[in-house]
Amino acid sequence: MRRGDSLINMIKLYGKTLSELQEIVAEFNLPKFTAKQIADWLYSKHITAISDMTNLSKKARELLENNYEVGLIKPITESVSNDGTKKYLFKIDDLKFIETAYIPEKERATVCVSSQVGCKMNCLFCSTGKQGFQANLSTNQILNQLQSLPDFDKITNIVYMGMGEPFDNLDNVLKSLEILTSEWGYAMSPKRITVSTIGVIPAMKRFLDESKVHLAVSLHSPYDEERQKLMPVQKKYKLEDVLAEIKSFEFNRQRRVSFEYIVFKGLNDSKKHAQELARILKGIKCRINLIRYHSVPGVPLETTDENVLLQFQNELKAKGIVTTIRASRGQDIDAACGLLSTKQLLK
Ligand code: SF4
Numbered sequence: 001m002r003r004g005d006s007l008i009n010m011i012k013l014y015g016k017t018l019s020e021l022q023e024i025v026a027e028f029n030l031p032k033f034t035a036k037q038i039a040d041w042l043y044s045k046h047i048t049a050i051s052d053m054t055n056l057s058k059k060a061r062e063l064l065e066n067n068y069e070v071g072l073i074k075p076i077t078e079s080v081s082n083d084g085t086k087k088y089l090f091k092i093d094d095l096k097f098i099e100t101a102y103i104p105e106k107e108r109a110t111v112c113v114s115s116q117v118g119c120k121m122n123c124l125f126c127s128t129g130k131q132g133f134q135a136n137l138s139t140n141q142i143l144n145q146l147q148s149l150p151d152f153d154k155i156t157n158i159v160y161m162g163m164g165e166p167f168d169n170l171d172n173v174l175k176s177l178e179i180l181t182s183e184w185g186y187a188m189s190p191k192r193i194t195v196s197t198i199g200v201i202p203a204m205k206r207f208l209d210e211s212k213v214h215l216a217v218s219l220h221s222p223y224d225e226e227r228q229k230l231m232p233v234q235k236k237y238k239l240e241d242v243l244a245e246i247k248s249f250e251f252n253r254q255r256r257v258s259f260e261y262i263v264f265k266g267l268n269d270s271k272k273h274a275q276e277l278a279r280i281l282k283g284i285k286c287r288i289n290l291i292r293y294h295s296v297p298g299v300p301l302e303t304t305d306e307n308v309l310l311q312f313q314n315e316l317k318a319k320g321i322v323t324t325i326r327a328s329r330g331q332d333i334d335a336a337c338g339l340l341s342t343k344q345l346l347k
Helices: 018-027 034-043 058-067 125-130 139-147 170-181 201-210 224-230 239-248 270-281 306-318
Strands: 077-080 086-093 098-102 109-112 116-118 134-135 157-161 193-197 214-219 258-263 286-292 322-326
Touching: 018 034, 086 139, 098 116, 098 139, 116 201, 139 170, 157 258, 170 201, 193 201, 201 214, 201 239, 214 239, 239 270, 258 306, 270 306, 286 306
Parallel strands: 109 157, 157 193, 193 214, 214 258, 258 286, 286 322
Antiparallel strands: 077 086, 086 098, 098 109, 116 134
């Protein structure tokens, strides 16, 4: 019986790396070059069925179809913001959902992908954190958020800043990056991809060694105690150790490190904070992205006033730090930073 005819789930080809595809073709005693042909159909030609792989022999297609499927799924809903941002909902299984944001701008279009269903890191200001952890996404499920978007052809940039902590699901994130940046995959420039972390040090080291894409670190406070309250990860992986690790790594000119800083009213927006940030970041060629806080119900934090935000930016600039204020996008559809959550779907 074909697996597709039974209750057994077919294994998905989409999301396999070239070496994984080579293992599959070796298992079926197919010619070695078949693996590259399959990769080409999956990642360049974007087919959705094995029967579309027309340069594979009939026997090869049959063998594959008996055991595998391409395995792409479409989003189940799409919400569109007043500013053009779109939020897509994907169903992972009956109890698990993820969200993906598509953010079009004048000259580029960025997709913010999720790496987990929920998150275990429990950052105070984050809706995903309130949801708790449900599952790691497979490489297939990470990349499906790109390939299955109606706007796929317009995507120019990818940020791993959706639901979940990417470095808590590092193997699958690294595999997805390999597929995105390899010649046999999407052949995308690593300069167009950024992975964001709250600072999981062992995984960050591996990421720096094994990929070429940009790194973004969520900073949010330069002070230990204050950061602990915002981000419990600070108890395990101290910011000073995260920064020491970054300072010891040799970034080439193509690769960027940036710091994300959500600005909370009266908490981390003072001149003292700006000065301390400049002090601890000394020696790192970086940029700080200031992010307006988007209120999460039940969280006792507020958005900083615009004039204070600008003043804070100027303090940092005066200290020689390249600082930008990130535009808030998709707030009306809860697609803005920190608002992605699929908890309500579980009720
Ligand atoms: S900010 Fe990131 S790491 Fe923290 S709870 Fe939210 S998704 Fe998890």
